Amino acid sequence: MKLFLIILDLDDALKLFDEMTQRQPLPSVVQFNQLLQAVTKMKHYSCSIDLFKQMNVLRVPVDVYTVNIVIKCCCQMHHTNEGFAVLSYGFKRAVFPDVYTFSTLLNGLILEDRFLIAERLFKKLIKEELCEPNAIMYSTMIKGLCKFGNNDTAISLLKLMDEKGCKPNVVTYSTIIDSLCKEKMVDDALKLFKEMVFHKGILPNVVTYTSLIHGLCNLCRWDEVDKILKEMEEQRISPNVHTFSILVGSLCKEGKVKDAKGVFNLMIQKGNVPNVVIYNSLIDGYCLRGEMSIYFMKLKIEEAMHLFHEITKKGMKPDVITYSIMIQGLFRVGRCKVAEELFYEMRAHSLNPDEITYGIVLEGLCNNNQVEKALSLFYLMGDNKLNSNIIVYNILIDGASKNGKFDIVRNLFNELTVKGLPPDVWTYNTMISGFFREGVMGEAKELFFEMEKRGCSPNDVTYRVLLQGFLKNQQHDMVEMLLLEMKGRGFSVDATTVSMLLDHIKARSLDASLLKLIGKLVPKEGVDAHCFTV
DNA sequence: ATAGGGTTAG
Numbered sequence: 001m002k003l004f005l006i007i008l009d010l011d012d013a014l015k016l017f018d019e020m021t022q023r024q025p026l027p028s029v030v031q032f033n034q035l036l037q038a039v040t041k042m043k044h045y046s047c048s049i050d051l052f053k054q055m056n057v058l059r060v061p062v063d064v065y066t067v068n069i070v071i072k073c074c075c076q077m078h079h080t081n082e083g084f085a086v087l088s089y090g091f092k093r094a095v096f097p098d099v100y101t102f103s104t105l106l107n108g109l110i111l112e113d114r115f116l117i118a119e120r121l122f123k124k125l126i127k128e129e130l131c132e133p134n135a136i137m138y139s140t141m142i143k144g145l146c147k148f149g150n151n152d153t154a155i156s157l158l159k160l161m162d163e164k165g166c167k168p169n170v171v172t173y174s175t176i177i178d179s180l181c182k183e184k185m186v187d188d189a190l191k192l193f194k195e196m197v198f199h200k201g202i203l204p205n206v207v208t209y210t211s212l213i214h215g216l217c218n219l220c221r222w223d224e225v226d227k228i229l230k231e232m233e234e235q236r237i238s239p240n241v242h243t244f245s246i247l248v249g250s251l252c253k254e255g256k257v258k259d260a261k262g263v264f265n266l267m268i269q270k271g272n273v274p275n276v277v278i279y280n281s282l283i284d285g286y287c288l289r290g291e292m293s294i295y296f297m298k299l300k301i302e303e304a305m306h307l308f309h310e311i312t313k314k315g316m317k318p319d320v321i322t323y324s325i326m327i328q329g330l331f332r333v334g335r336c337k338v339a340e341e342l343f344y345e346m347r348a349h350s351l352n353p354d355e356i357t358y359g360i361v362l363e364g365l366c367n368n369n370q371v372e373k374a375l376s377l378f379y380l381m382g383d384n385k386l387n388s389n390i391i392v393y394n395i396l397i398d399g400a401s402k403n404g405k406f407d408i409v410r411n412l413f414n415e416l417t418v419k420g421l422p423p424d425v426w427t428y429n430t431m432i433s434g435f436f437r438e439g440v441m442g443e444a445k446e447l448f449f450e451m452e453k454r455g456c457s458p459n460d461v462t463y464r465v466l467l468q469g470f471l472k473n474q475q476h477d478m479v480e481m482l483l484l485e486m487k488g489r490g491f492s493v494d495a496t497t498v499s500m501l502l503d504h505i506k507a508r509s510l511d512a513s514l515l516k517l518i519g520k521l522v523p524k525e526g527v528d529a530h531c532f533t534v
Numbered sequence: 535a536t537a538g539g540g541t542t543a544g
Contacts, residue, residue, distance in 0.1 A: 103535070139535040174536040181537095210537045245538040280539040287540095321540045328540075359541040394542045429543050464544055494544075 007038045010047065017051055021058055033065045045073035062093065068101050075108025083108050102130070103137045110144040118144055135161070139172045146179035154179065155192070168200070174208045181215025189215055206232075210243045217250035241267070245278040252285025257300070260285050276311060280321050283307050287329025298333050320346070324357045331364025339364055355389040358382065362392065366399025374399060375408065388419065394426045401434035409434050422456075429461050436469035444469060445478070460491040467493075471500050476510055483517050493521040 007013045017035055020027050032055060039048045052070045055062065067090040074083035083105055087097060102125055109118035122141055125131055138161040145154040154176050158168050173196040180189035189212060196202045209232050216225045225247075232239060239247075244267040251260035264282055268274060286304035289297060308326050311318050318326075323346040330339035343361055346353065353361070358378075365374035378387065378396060386392060393412060400408040413431060416423055423431075428451045435444035448466060451458060463486050470478050479501075486493065493501075501518055504510040 107535070134535095136535045141535095143535070169535090171536045176536095178537060205536085207537045214537070240537090242538045249539065275538095277539050282539095284540065319539090324540045354540095356541045363542070389541090391542055396542095398543065426543055433543070461544055468544080496544075 013039050029061050029063050036069045045077050048073045067095050072104050080108030099131045099134050103140050106140050115144045115148050135169050143175050178211035181211050186215040206237050214246045241272050245281050249281040255290045257285040279311050284325045301329050301333050320351050328360045336368050355386050358386045359392045359395050363395045371403045390424050398430045406438050425459050433465045467497050492523040
């Protein structure tokens with residue numbers, strides 16, 4: 001009997017477990033493993049661990065499969081140390097780990113960002129010949145290297161495993177290809193893709209193609225996206241909901257919501273079942289403010305709302321992200337009441353808002369002249385996690401500043417020191433622009449000199465804020481110094497600031513000799529600056 | 535062991 005055929009939900013599994021434990025004699029370990037596997041597949045990790053504990057009480061024998069499943073559950077819950085405890089429990093009962101056990105543990109360490117420990121374990125396994133690494137283990141280590149930005153080493157390890165006679169497979173390659181795409185190194189990814197296909201004869205799958213499509217979409221290389229989609233068709237590899245949701249998301253970011261909806265419909269027409277993720281992408285598209293009037297924004301919010309309700313109608317549940325997107329959209333068109341209602345509704349459905357949701361709500365309130373409400377929400381509802389998030393602080397500081405509550409701005413900024421939460425470049429920029437708004441240029445200048453000392457380098461926005469602030473306040477003595485610093489740091493100056501500078505030169509409040517320097521800071525026309533920032 | 539969604543400044 002195949003257990004997974006009769007277990008439909010957690011309830012079934014638990015009932016079956018009870019029934020199994022009462023049988024005389026007890027069912028075999030294989031059947032218990034199947035049950036644990038089923039519970040784990042449903043992502044009820046802590047439940048699997050509980051069942052495992054009960055098995056021990058009942059003296060159901062366990063084998064390496066049992067141990068592997070339970071270790072996996074520990075790791076998925078980010079409790080890898082408990083996974084190691086299960087490993088030593090196994091040793092005590094003469095259940096010895098295999099390559100799968102160690103791969104799972106390595107994966108858990110990487111999941112918890114403990115790559116150095118993973119690396120040490122991996123080397124130890126090889127050196128002491130505790131197990132022969134297979135493609136899964138190598139791929140796991142390669143994933144870790146990629147995760148910590150070490151694509152080059154990942155590629156070296158790929159070569160090394162091949163030399164050692166362990167053949168990389170489509171997963172190994174896809175891992176690196178995806179990582180390269182995420183770092184915008186799509187050409188390197190395409191090179192590796194060709195190596196995989198033409199030199200190693202490994203066939204790409206939908207995951208490989210989806211990663212490439214993602215990378216190309218991010219760089220707006222649409223022709224090549226088309227080419228990949230055609231190639232997939234030739235290879236008879238159908239795009240799935242993942243692939244489509246990347247296409248939908250990218251079209252939305254381009255402001256082409258109608259096209260995105262078209263792709264969404266096409267996907268359904270092709271027999272794919274939409275999930276919450278792709279709904280969220282599309283709803284976000286309808287909520288984004290493009291270059292349109294508030295009238296059209298309100299119309300689009302209606303469509304977003306319609307899609308939002310469609311999720312429930314189709315038997316799915318909106319998640320924290322769905323609610324966050326909807327709330328943000330509603331605040332943007334000034335429908336605060338409905339936004340707040342949704343904020344309460346999500347909690348009524350036991351969806352816990354995270355720091356991003358809070359940030360959205362706080363920003364929405366601030367932008368709609370409700371700073372006090374935002375602050376009381378922040379102090380009354382915010383837990384440790386929310387109130388230790390620098391972005392949330394930045395939002396509040398900016399909101400208070402724009403609403404003329406500068407005493408609150410100072411309070412919030414000082415609170416960061418008390419909490420030991422380091423301000424980031426956004427915080428400094430927000431504060432500096434707040435000082436200008438308040439007309440206290442001395443403090444703006446002071447904070448600018450201070451930020452570098454406190455380990456936060458200014459960025460191009462900092463210089464923009466400073467230049468525009470000084471120009472508006474007829475303070476010209478800092479301008480040349482700022483422009484020179486920008487040149488030194490390789491920043492360019494934006495159109496608005498340039499035109500302000502030129503106005504001041506025309507009015508002779510700035511010396512014309514600055515023109516040469518300004519000319520060097522203007523990005524060359526027709527060249528996409530993004531090509532160079534990668 | 536590999537792929538998808540939501541936050542801030544000008």
